[in-house]
Amino acid sequence: MSQQLVTSGVPWFDDRGQTVNAHGACLLQHDGRYYLFGEYKTDDLNRFAGFSCYSSADLVNWRFEKLVLPQQPDGLMGPGRVGERVKVMRCPSTGRYVMYMHSDDPGYMDPHICVAVSDTIDGEYTFLGELTHRGEPIRKWDVGTFQDDDGTGYLLLHEGDIFRLSQDYLTAEEQVAHEIARGGESPAMLKHGDTYFLMFSHKTSWESNENFHLSAPAIEGPWTYRGFFAPDGSLTCNSQCTYAFKISTAGGDVPVYMGDRWSFPHQASAATYVWLPLHVDGNTLAIEQFWGAWNPLTCRPAEFTGKETDVGFSSDTAGDSVELPFTGSRIILVGQSRPDGSYARVELIDADGAVISSIYVTFYSKVPDYGYRYASPVVPHGEYTLKVSVTGDVTEWSDKRGEHFGSVGTRVAVDRAVVID
Numbered sequence: 001m002s003q004q005l006v007t008s009g010v011p012w013f014d015d016r017g018q019t020v021n022a023h024g025a026c027l028l029q030h031d032g033r034y035y036l037f038g039e040y041k042t043d044d045l046n047r048f049a050g051f052s053c054y055s056s057a058d059l060v061n062w063r064f065e066k067l068v069l070p071q072q073p074d075g076l077m078g079p080g081r082v083g084e085r086v087k088v089m090r091c092p093s094t095g096r097y098v099m100y101m102h103s104d105d106p107g108y109m110d111p112h113i114c115v116a117v118s119d120t121i122d123g124e125y126t127f128l129g130e131l132t133h134r135g136e137p138i139r140k141w142d143v144g145t146f147q148d149d150d151g152t153g154y155l156l157l158h159e160g161d162i163f164r165l166s167q168d169y170l171t172a173e174e175q176v177a178h179e180i181a182r183g184g185e186s187p188a189m190l191k192h193g194d195t196y197f198l199m200f201s202h203k204t205s206w207e208s209n210e211n212f213h214l215s216a217p218a219i220e221g222p223w224t225y226r227g228f229f230a231p232d233g234s235l236t237c238n239s240q241c242t243y244a245f246k247i248s249t250a251g252g253d254v255p256v257y258m259g260d261r262w263s264f265p266h267q268a269s270a271a272t273y274v275w276l277p278l279h280v281d282g283n284t285l286a287i288e289q290f291w292g293a294w295n296p297l298t299c300r301p302a303e304f305t306g307k308e309t310d311v312g313f314s315s316d317t318a319g320d321s322v323e324l325p326f327t328g329s330r331i332i333l334v335g336q337s338r339p340d341g342s343y344a345r346v347e348l349i350d351a352d353g354a355v356i357s358s359i360y361v362t363f364y365s366k367v368p369d370y371g372y373r374y375a376s377p378v379v380p381h382g383e384y385t386l387k388v389s390v391t392g393d394v395t396e397w398s399d400k401r402g403e404h405f406g407s408v409g410t411r412v413a414v415d416r417a418v419v420i421d
Helices: none
Strands: 023-030 033-039 050-056 063-070 082-090 097-104 112-118 126-130 143-147 153-157 162-165 172-177 185-192 195-201 212-216 224-228 240-249 252-261 272-277 279-281 284-286 293-295 307-315 321-328 330-337 343-350 355-362 369-375 382-390 396-398 404-406 412-420
Touching: 023 252, 033 082, 050 082, 063 097, 082 143, 097 143, 143 185, 153 185, 185 252, 195 240, 212 284, 224 284, 307 321, 321 330, 321 412, 330 382, 382 412
Parallel strands: 023 082, 023 240, 185 240
Antiparallel strands: 023 033, 033 050, 050 063, 082 097, 097 112, 112 126, 143 153, 153 162, 162 172, 185 195, 195 212, 212 224, 240 252, 252 272, 279 284, 307 412, 321 382, 330 369, 330 412, 343 355, 343 382, 396 404
16 A cells, blocks of 8 residues: 655646646535545646546545536637636535636636536536626636535635625625735735634735735625745745635644745646645734645655665756566656756656656756656556656746746656655
């Protein structure tokens, strides 16, 4: 049995051995399982390919359910559109599951908030079109949701706009806050005790930044700025907030931060997740320390244990590679991400020479980070080889203002490997 740990900053693999592809996500619980909804990214273009659904009993082992909202034949979620920030809530008054999303053109000049519904949590959702407020479409982009204890649903938007939803969740009934977080995007809300918390990132496209938070005694406010909530200088542990949920432990409920570590353009393979417990101290939140892995039963840090092997591979020359033969069921790579790091091709090869997994893995981060870079899928115990190759590809992009972001090099640096029997 593989060690059951939630990992941050490494690709996750599902029951098919493919990467868990659910970004800008949200998480729901239903009948003893967690359901993860997210953007189903590609490894080339930024385009809407569908919204995915995965389920898990333990937050570690994920089963692919389906594309619950595939690309539509035409219209706002059709070909040539961008689809982001999918969020789902179960409406108490109707029992239906309601999905919210941001639709846009590739230049992000035609934003819409849209809505879809399903009678079951993992069913294919029916696209209804634009979400409206007082009969007018809401022309915004980054979207979040929050369901209060009494079942009231709220729509969260960039810049800190908040709308209370109608009883059936299909329209925005009342705007209860306006621009309480100027310059903020990717909103996420949680409630702890009697206090509401809102998290936002700044606007740096796919790049990480120092995310910030606010708190209030009620959703209507007054909202108070509380500053950054992650370790100083870490760029929110090299991530961007997307959602928050709670885990029930023997010591009580623990709020958990969900973030994305984007990796344009190879988002399907190399974009990863940063999930970390949050510490609440009165009116403030904190990720006190980055944990590469942690136990979801205790919400305490943990490490993978096994046979360790020194690797000492570092190269920025395209085509350079290192091969790591091993006997076991899983292999973990430890190395450094850095401003001049970029993509490796990582292949898991069986004893017959067949490639059973092949993905991009990024070694880029604006703030250098040493830790887990890759954790292979769990495979039957046997003899395998892991091959790590420098691709020479660079993670780079420009935002709509023309500002350039990304790596300044193509280095891949692996220090050691941990083999799990």
